[in-house]
Amino acid sequence: MILRDLIAHLDRPLHAGPLDADIHAVTADSRLVEPGVVFVAVRGESRDGRSYIPTAIEKGAAAIISDTAPESDHPAEIPYIQTSDTRHALAAFARVLAGEPSKKLRLAGVTGTNGKTTTAFLMHHLMKRVWHRAGLISTVVVDDGEETKPANFTTPGPVELNGLLARMVDHGCRGAAMEVSSHGIDQKRVDGIAYDAAIFTNLTQDHLDYHGTLDAYAATKFSWFETLAANPLGKKPVAVVNFDDGYGEKLVTLLGDRMPLIRYGFNVHCDFRANNFKQSARGMEFELTAKGKSYLVRTPLIGRFNVYNILSALAAASAMKINLRDAVSAIAEAPQVPGRMEHCGTKDGVSVFVDYAHTPDAVTNACRTLKELNPNRLITVFGCGGDRDKTKRPLMAKAAAEYSDACIITSDNPRSEDPEAILKEIEAGMGGARYKTVVDRAEAIRIAIHAAGQGDIVLIAGKGHETYQQFADRTIDFDDRREARRALAERPEPPPRKR
Numbered sequence: 001m002i003l004r005d006l007i008a009h010l011d012r013p014l015h016a017g018p019l020d021a022d023i024h025a026v027t028a029d030s031r032l033v034e035p036g037v038v039f040v041a042v043r044g045e046s047r048d049g050r051s052y053i054p055t056a057i058e059k060g061a062a063a064i065i066s067d068t069a070p071e072s073d074h075p076a077e078i079p080y081i082q083t084s085d086t087r088h089a090l091a092a093f094a095r096v097l098a099g100e101p102s103k104k105l106r107l108a109g110v111t112g113t114n115g116k117t118t119t120a121f122l123m124h125h126l127m128k129r130v131w132h133r134a135g136l137i138s139t140v141v142v143d144d145g146e147e148t149k150p151a152n153f154t155t156p157g158p159v160e161l162n163g164l165l166a167r168m169v170d171h172g173c174r175g176a177a178m179e180v181s182s183h184g185i186d187q188k189r190v191d192g193i194a195y196d197a198a199i200f201t202n203l204t205q206d207h208l209d210y211h212g213t214l215d216a217y218a219a220t221k222f223s224w225f226e227t228l229a230a231n232p233l234g235k236k237p238v239a240v241v242n243f244d245d246g247y248g249e250k251l252v253t254l255l256g257d258r259m260p261l262i263r264y265g266f267n268v269h270c271d272f273r274a275n276n277f278k279q280s281a282r283g284m285e286f287e288l289t290a291k292g293k294s295y296l297v298r299t300p301l302i303g304r305f306n307v308y309n310i311l312s313a314l315a316a317a318s319a320m321k322i323n324l325r326d327a328v329s330a331i332a333e334a335p336q337v338p339g340r341m342e343h344c345g346t347k348d349g350v351s352v353f354v355d356y357a358h359t360p361d362a363v364t365n366a367c368r369t370l371k372e373l374n375p376n377r378l379i380t381v382f383g384c385g386g387d388r389d390k391t392k393r394p395l396m397a398k399a400a401a402e403y404s405d406a407c408i409i410t411s412d413n414p415r416s417e418d419p420e421a422i423l424k425e426i427e428a429g430m431g432g433a434r435y436k437t438v439v440d441r442a443e444a445i446r447i448a449i450h451a452a453g454q455g456d457i458v459l460i461a462g463k464g465h466e467t468y469q470q471f472a473d474r475t476i477d478f479d480d481r482r483e484a485r486r487a488l489a490e491r492p493e494p495p496p497r498k499r
């Protein structure tokens with residue numbers, strides 16, 4: 001594509017140099033520049049992309065995009081475009097160069113603090129049932145319709161995102177489900193992506209390191225819906241909102257009649273409403289009332305919070321013209337989402353679950369769900385990630401302490417922080433609860449599983465599907481599920497029963 005046609009997508013760009021260059025790709029990473037590639041200098045959280053302009057030129061960049069004027073020594077033959085918003089430019093170029101793939105797919109986006117991955121997996125499963133081929137972009141994996149690979153981000157940057165969507169189109173996918181993180185919205189990774197359904201799961205504390213306050217975090221999530229309402233990009237997107245959640249209610253009021261909306265939850269005003277919820281260790285069932293009819297929903301998933309994930313997936317599927325009865329029957333065979341309430345085995349009457357709960361609300365939900373299975377004791381092993389929202393540490397502790405009979409506090413991903421110091425901040429929230437601190441996560445898991453007795457449940461929270469552990473100086477292979485199975489296998493023989 002010719003540079004002149006690309007810059008037509010920018011708002012009043014200033015340019016210098018020739019505009020007839022043939023462009024094959026765009027990047028904001030100087031390390032990926034090669035001839036024919038436009039380099040967009042993005043000012044990031046930790047680095048200033050403008051400092052990489054000389055490197056990009058050396059590597060043969062076809063053009064430079066920046067938000068300030070060129071340096072006096074900028075080579076005249078290399079086009080230089082000045083624009084007020086470089087992240088917007090990056091997203092626009094990525095989209096146009098990929099052929100606007102989001103417009104060729106039926107696309108569902110899921111945002112909210114918790115439940116995005118689970119809901120996206122459920123939607124992907126429903127879509128594959130009826131359309132045979134469908135894509136998935138999630139924290140755990142990306143599926144382009146032919147190949148499933150581990151994911152690097154919850155919501156990838158615009159170049160990777162549009163590339164993935166284009167591959168889905170090429171592979172014959174009729175639709176896709178993707179997570180839309182608050183970082184993704186704020187950094188314009190999803191700018192100009194056309195959605196058919198936009199799901200809001202809930203909003204509780206997380207990411208305050210990035211957004212500052214809960215209201216600023218909510219405003220970022222809401223801005224995604226407002227953008228879709230103002231500019232539906234040739235589609236008729238439907239907002240699917242949790243109406244039992246305080247922020248969901250605010251979103252409904254904010255949107256008014258600016259876009260079609262489906263409210264879901266247990267409360268009587270919901271368009272997709274659940275009641276008569278029952279669960280056992282094998283799964284759960286509830287009654288769905290929607291579109292003037294009633295349906296019995298059965299699923300192997302457990303946890304009242306998963307009722308919300310199922311309701312939103314069913315509502316979004318129905319908004320995307322998937323037959324509701326077919327969708328309900330597919331939920332009966334919902335897949336195990338890796339690391340979400342994943343049962344890792346039972347031995348000597350001790351059952352172990354791994355769950356990705358890493359916010360206060362998620363810890364509450366995970367513990368409550370397991371308590372509802374009436375264990376003799378619930379033993380929870382958890383920690384908190386380094387270089388992330390520190391204020392959630394004592395709150396996660398409070399949640400774990402409230403619902404568990406005993407806790408082992410351990411390391412999550414310490415990243416650049418001192419693991420012992422993180423443990424101290426967690427301890428501050430434990431109140432008078434019974435707990436131990438064991439900084440080594442593998443040892444903490446082993447101690448919990450070996451100390452558990454007949455009828456106990458051990459919950460290992462926080463890392464879910466992750467297959468690594470990040471420290472300041474190294475990243476090691478680590479998987480809670482593998483450690484759990486190993487510890488179960490190595491459990492010492494229980495003492496013989498007294499007659």
Ligand SMILES: CC(=O)N[C@H]1[C@@H](OP(=O)(O)OP(=O)(O)OC[C@H]2O[C@@H](n3ccc(=O)[nH]c3=O)[C@H](O)[C@@H]2O)O[C@H](CO)[C@@H](O)[C@@H]1O[C@H](C)C(=O)N[C@@H](C)C(=O)N[C@H](CCC(=O)O)C(=O)O
Pocket residue numbers: 028029030031042043044045046047048049052139152153154155156157181182183184187
């Ligand atoms: C806080 C955050 O989101 N940071 C992301 C963001 O960084 P940034 O924009 O601040 O970029 P930067 O590192 O300051 O660099 C500035 C610019 O210089 C460029 N650069 C840098 C080095 C170089 O040699 N050459 C070069 O051109 C970079 O490509 C970038 O364009 O953009 C970068 C490039 O895309 C990301 O790698 C980086 O993710 C970091 C690693 C990260 O940890 N992000 C997490 C927090 C995240 O995004 N999480 C969300 C939500 C998770 C969830 O709750 O599910 C997600 O969607 O995954």
Ligand SMILES: Nc1ncnc2c1ncn2[C@@H]1O[C@H](COP(=O)(O)OP(=O)(O)OP(=O)(O)O)[C@@H](O)[C@H]1O
Pocket residue numbers: 112113114115116117118119139154179201202305306308309339340341355356357358361362363365366464
């Ligand atoms: N609808 C929900 N409401 C509250 N908690 C939930 C919900 N769904 C899942 N959870 C809890 O939150 C954890 C994370 O769930 P999931 O991975 O689906 O969310 P996510 O929004 O994708 O998280 P992340 O932003 O970290 O990728 C689960 O392991 C579970 O403990």
Ligand SMILES: N[C@H](CCC[C@H](N)C(=O)O)C(=O)O
Pocket residue numbers: 154358384385386388412413462463466
């Ligand atoms: N996407 C989340 C993942 C947290 C997972 C937890 N294991 C941790 O490392 O804190 C985040 O970046 O906040």
Ligand SMILES: [Mg+2]
Pocket residue numbers: 116117138139140154179
């Ligand atoms: Mg996720």
